[in-house]
Amino acid sequence: xxxxxEFTSASFYQALRDKRLMGTRCKGCGAVYLPPRQVCFxxxxxxxxxxxxxxxxxxxxxxTIAVGTNSMISQGYDRNRHYxxxxxxxxxxxxxxxxxxxxxxxxxDSIQIxxxxxxxxxxxxxxxxxxxxxxxxxHKAS
Amino acid sequence: MTHKMNRMAxxxxxxxxxxxxxxxxxxxxxxxxxxxxMLGSVDRGIETKDIEALYVGSAAPLSFEGQAHLAPIIADQxxxxxxxxxxxxxxxxxxxxxxxxxxxxxxxGTYDIVLVGGVEKMTNLPTSEVTEVLAAFADAPYEACxxxxxxxxxxxxxxxxxxxxxxxxxxxxxxxMKNHQNGALNPIAQFYCTISDIMTNRLAKMKEKGQPxxxxxxxxxxxxxxxxxxxxxxxxxxxxCSPITxxxxxxxxxxxxxxxSFTDTPIYVVGSGQASDYSLSGRRDLTTLxxxxxxxxxxxxxxxxxxxxxxxxxxxxxxxxxEIIATEDLGLFEPGExxxxxxxxxxxxxxxxxxxxxxxxxxxxxxxxxxxxxxxVEVWHQMRGVAxxxxxxNRELNLTLTHNVGAHGASCLVHIxxxx
Numbered sequence: 001x002x003x004x005x006e007f008t009s010a011s012f013y014q015a016l017r018d019k020r021l022m023g024t025r026c027k028g029c030g031a032v033y034l035p036p037r038q039v040c041f042x043x044x045x046x047x048x049x050x051x052x053x054x055x056x057x058x059x060x061x062x063x064t065i066a067v068g069t070n071s072m073i074s075q076g077y078d079r080n081r082h083y084x085x086x087x088x089x090x091x092x093x094x095x096x097x098x099x100x101x102x103x104x105x106x107x108x109d110s111i112q113i114x115x116x117x118x119x120x121x122x123x124x125x126x127x128x129x130x131x132x133x134x135x136x137x138x139h140k141a142s
Numbered sequence: 143m144t145h146k147m148n149r150m151a152x153x154x155x156x157x158x159x160x161x162x163x164x165x166x167x168x169x170x171x172x173x174x175x176x177x178x179x180m181l182g183s184v185d186r187g188i189e190t191k192d193i194e195a196l197y198v199g200s201a202a203p204l205s206f207e208g209q210a211h212l213a214p215i216i217a218d219q220x221x222x223x224x225x226x227x228x229x230x231x232x233x234x235x236x237x238x239x240x241x242x243x244x245x246x247x248x249x250x251g252t253y254d255i256v257l258v259g260g261v262e263k264m265t266n267l268p269t270s271e272v273t274e275v276l277a278a279f280a281d282a283p284y285e286a287c288x289x290x291x292x293x294x295x296x297x298x299x300x301x302x303x304x305x306x307x308x309x310x311x312x313x314x315x316x317x318x319m320k321n322h323q324n325g326a327l328n329p330i331a332q333f334y335c336t337i338s339d340i341m342t343n344r345l346a347k348m349k350e351k352g353q354p355x356x357x358x359x360x361x362x363x364x365x366x367x368x369x370x371x372x373x374x375x376x377x378x379x380x381x382x383c384s385p386i387t388x389x390x391x392x393x394x395x396x397x398x399x400x401x402x403s404f405t406d407t408p409i410y411v412v413g414s415g416q417a418s419d420y421s422l423s424g425r426r427d428l429t430t431l432x433x434x435x436x437x438x439x440x441x442x443x444x445x446x447x448x449x450x451x452x453x454x455x456x457x458x459x460x461x462x463x464x465e466i467i468a469t470e471d472l473g474l475f476e477p478g479e480x481x482x483x484x485x486x487x488x489x490x491x492x493x494x495x496x497x498x499x500x501x502x503x504x505x506x507x508x509x510x511x512x513x514x515x516x517x518x519v520e521v522w523h524q525m526r527g528v529a530x531x532x533x534x535x536n537r538e539l540n541l542t543l544t545h546n547v548g549a550h551g552a553s554c555l556v557h558i559x560x561x562x
Contacts, residue, residue, distance in 0.1 A: 130289075
């Protein structure tokens with residue numbers, strides 16, 4: 001447990017750069033949040049704590065994007081090289097939007113909802129700088 | 143919560159600019175065109191000096207045309223200076239929100255005569271910059287930054303819908319073809335043409351240039367050709383997406399007891415609902431917009447009517463999947479039945495439940511802040527029987543609905559209209 005971190009987006013992204021996926025947990029009802037929140041939307045409590053997440057989960061939905069954001073275009077994606085975004089449900093429960101790597105983005109028909117994914121931490125300049133997960137190929141989450 | 147209005151607002155005039163790409167016009171100039179059209183539409187006339195307040199919906203004028211603080215400028219352009227002039231923003235539901243704020247202004251007793259409108263001037267920017275502005279209507283630090291574009295957000299809904307209920311590309315295409323058929327009958331539409339017209343045009347150009355001519359025989363052939371209809375965010379392709387548009391629209395609201403002094407045929411706004419929703423990651427179900435369902439619930443309850451009473455609807459088809467989900471959220475069809483209903487033609491112009499007779503955002507165009515008001519403009523024409531070639535026939539339209547969505551459903555507005 002890390003208690004000295006402020007409940008901010010900056011703290012979350014700093015932890016991510018330090019290769020830790022951190023969410024927040026409500027001390028009242030136990031609900032876990034990613035992205036981190038300051039107020040629990042289940043019980044409205046403002047007493048939350050940081051919690052370390054395993055970064056394992058499954059794909060709930062996805063799309064492969066041909067016309068991307070400027071940041072993705074600058075990373076080399078275009079109409080001929082698509083990238084995949086998805087909504088991931090973590091084993092701990094929360095859901096989060098993320099870039100999904102390690103899939104055949106030119107064949108979206110081959111991508112399956114339920115595919116198991118693991119957190120892909122940013123590492124060096126050629127890796128995604130925001131939240132990303134890597135498909136565990138051949139794994140279908142239970 | 144039950145919401146009631148102390149007194150109702152009635153629509154006694156409407157106006158719209160043409161929708162399209164107008165490089166030589168400012169947003170304020172498009173708004174003025176809509177305003178002048180509105181003045182001409184009031185049966186017994188209205189003097190500008192009698193209008194007490196202005197609400198204008200505009201989603202991102204600062205980003206799109208470098209103009210912040212738009213409302214007093216619009217007031218100045220149309221001759222309303224010194225009246226309260228307020229810009230409201232709710233992403234692509236800014237127009238619907240302006241309508242609601244005007245209704246509340248009248249219901250509260252503060253005003254008797256209010257101008258509500260919407261405007262967006264989007265085509266100054268290249269597509270990549272427009273993509274960036276629209277993506278920021280989602281959650282910037284946690285959604286947009288992962289690379290999720292606006293079409294991408296709706297594609298996530300489409301994939302989830304496909305997984306839960308089944309969804310074919312032909313069902314999505316049926317929505318686009320239907321809305322273009324309607325748009326081909328709407329003179330203000332950006333696409334005042336069917337998909338077949340677009341296809342014929344392309345073939346003629348290819349022949350003229352001596353290029354190899356593709357074997358397109360039907361609209362479906364054209365839509366299935368990845369060259370003609372490329373993927374934007376799978377499974378959504380170019381013709382699943384509404385275009386980038388310049389346009390403005392406005393509506394004159396008056397307190398109900400005044401309405402008959404302006405026209406024998408006022409259209410009363412009998413229900414208004416507004417709701418918000420979590421960002422995508424906070425939602426339990428990705429095949430529905432909970433905010434739209436809640437806004438619809440409020441509006442139905444206020445109006446004292448049910449989904450089966452609604453005779454036609456203008457819904458927020460920023461993408462084909464959005465129209466399918468909208469028809470389910472509004473209760474026009476059961477969950478999972480919207481795609482099939484579109485394919486069967488149930489939502490066609492002369493079908494049992496016409497949806498988007500105007501051509502919708504898809505064909506009429508989607509100047510984001512104006513779209514919610516443009517929906518009301520269409521309702522007014524249809525209910526008064528003056529929609530021309532696209533008039534819904536063989537029935538008197540007494541109860542209709544508009545459904546306007548901000549971003550991926552984080553904001554939703556629903557209004558219900560009655561002709562008495």
